[in-house]
Amino acid sequence: MVRKMSGAPVLPRELIVEILSWLPVKALMRFRYVSETWNSLIFDPTFVKLHLERSPKNTHVLLEFQAIYDRDVGQQVGVAPCSIRRLVENPSFTIDDCLTLFKHTNSIFGSCNGLVCMTKCFDVREFEEECQYRLWNPATGIMSEYSPPLCIQFKDNNNTYYPWKCGFGFDDSSDTYKVVALLCDIKSQTKEIKVHCLGDTCWRKTSNFPAFPVLGEGHFACGTVNWLALRVSSFHYLWENVTIDHIDQLVIFSYDLMYETYTYLSMPEGLLEVPRMEPYFGVLKGCLCLSLDHMKTHCVVWLMREFGVENSWTKLLNVNYEQLLNHDRPLCMSQDEDVVLLTSYAGARFVLYNRRYNRSERMEHFKNKFSFYCYDYVQSLVSPHRN
Template identity: 55%
Template sequence: MAMAQLPQDLIEEILSWLPVKSLMRFRCVSRTWNSLIFQAHFVKLNLQRSSRNTHVLLRCQINTVFEDMRDLPGIAPCSICSLLENPSSTVDNGCHQLDNRYLFIGSYNGLVWLINLVARGEFSEYRVWFCNLATRIMSEDSPHLCLRSCNYKLWWYQVKCGFGYDDRSDTYKVVLVLSNIKSQNWELRVHRLGDTHWRKVLTCPAFPILGEKCGQPVSGTVNWFAIRKLGFDYEWETVTVDQLVIFSYDLNKETFKYLLMPNGLSQVPRGPELGVLKGCLCLSHVHQRTHFVVWLMREFGVENSWTQLLNVTLELLQAPLPCVILKPLCISENGDVLLLANYISSKFILYNKKDNRIVYTQDFNNQVPMSSHDYIQSLVLPYGN
């Protein structure tokens, strides 16, 4: 039977199972196919049927050889299988250089979010862009968020950002967490993809939000590592383990709550970092100056679902104190093999936890992986449907 004689619904069913790269090629088959591929219902169907936890997106720093140029930002979508086999080559071959005016903040369902800050006299403007790496479609910049600089702490290290998907309203949202100088509160501003404005959704008491600028998106929330105490000022040496929390913002309800640390965390960790591994919230840290530990929250929001994924000596990982900066980048499908980054020695470490051994170490080369994000190729449009 010729393809033209197949029922339209059967053609749609077949195409919905194909990878994005193939679908982008098939747009030229006919006007009907070209129109179908970017229809909202087809985009969702293809996303639902795409394989998850097979790729990650690495935020990279591209080292330059020119003394008069600073290192450049980049992002690299990578197959987890390829990363585990040869991380340096995989990152080098897949890295996309970014304009150094833009700061990469996050990725969700194939969309990548970039932001830049422009100072204009007494005001500062935030501008954001969305792009889909698989389809190579980029949005125009969003409505600008213009703030009076004297009212807020607006340097990059003072602002927290997040990007995620609210499945209940089927919308992608950007979150900025701003420190109000006068009220000494956090203010949360939200931009919904496709909207013409930003909204101030809530304020909450001041407390320190730690770690990376980018919040971690999980199950319709964005999450940051934080200290539950009033005021922005603190000394790490005085912090107690019961003050450590995860500040979690719900994209649908537009509310926040604190999530507790794992029960097995008996003391304040060294160098704690939040991330996402295989769709689960991940906490990594150094314990008692001797071990590197990784926890997964298997069921988001259920605090007793924290599970210790990894507990290995720094000696085995060839990461001696006093300087230790380790991060998990990805994990094998069966959960036995982890790829770690050691930023002191500038090496990848492939660790087999089942056999408790290092499989190999490998130099970073020119692309340094700064953070890892769950990634899936999709047809999602970067300007809303």
């Protein structure tokens, strides 16, 4: 029922909430200027959660571009939150239209619930550096302050490099955003896990695990952060030295953000050969995704349709490189899964592959843009600050 106040009809608050919770973020950013009441409502944590629950999933992706050079400011990192529909229809225009450049940023460590985790690192002393992250909501334009620094020893006295990896995700049980760092403990020759919760004043060490190579950056799925890894007792490796004896040791290292424990997920059955190049690992439409070379002739893409269920691995693509022109890393696919957008290893060229008709439809080239990672993304009102 519509109530009247001062001669004007006024909708009940619960009806206003119901209507606004279905609207896109862009519209809500305009409507917050209607009144102080609406502005307060739109940024209320309860409304933000409701809006996130009702926001359409698997309609957007976040692309990270590196090696974007500007002679005035040097190298920059580019972030492009893109509509999948627009990206499939017109990749070049869509990316240029959505791209935001960041100076003094080393890389992106993931996207979750509309927040993007960006990092910067700087040397503090010989063999050591400090890393900090901040969160950015592209839809609202709000940016957090930098986190406390994480001290990383990345070389020993023999000048041997020890790589480290990070990932970003959301712990629903504590309503907390967490960054997870996998570091090398050079003294004990093990790896250690450190976690920072948004708003905390320090990083916490949660556990150690055996030293083995972790490949690429972490990807968030179903309350966990996941990395491709080789269960080979070593900090160091070259993919060309990985043999058929190691293929059974290729796993997914999965860290549970709620329990702060880790486990290993297996590869698809029938993976009997070592791919020519290091496999690409990511998330596609909310599912863990593995893309690898087969016999140096085909690109094979697998999806884990149900997280943690190893027999749910499904072969999405098995396409000859002649059709893909060596494009082997899936970035996104249409809602009906008919069209897949892929990029080459270098990331400067893109191709659209139509699964239904088994053909490449269009190829794009982007000058001075190199895509290294793609993340699931949803437009949201979520604040990059601790509530």
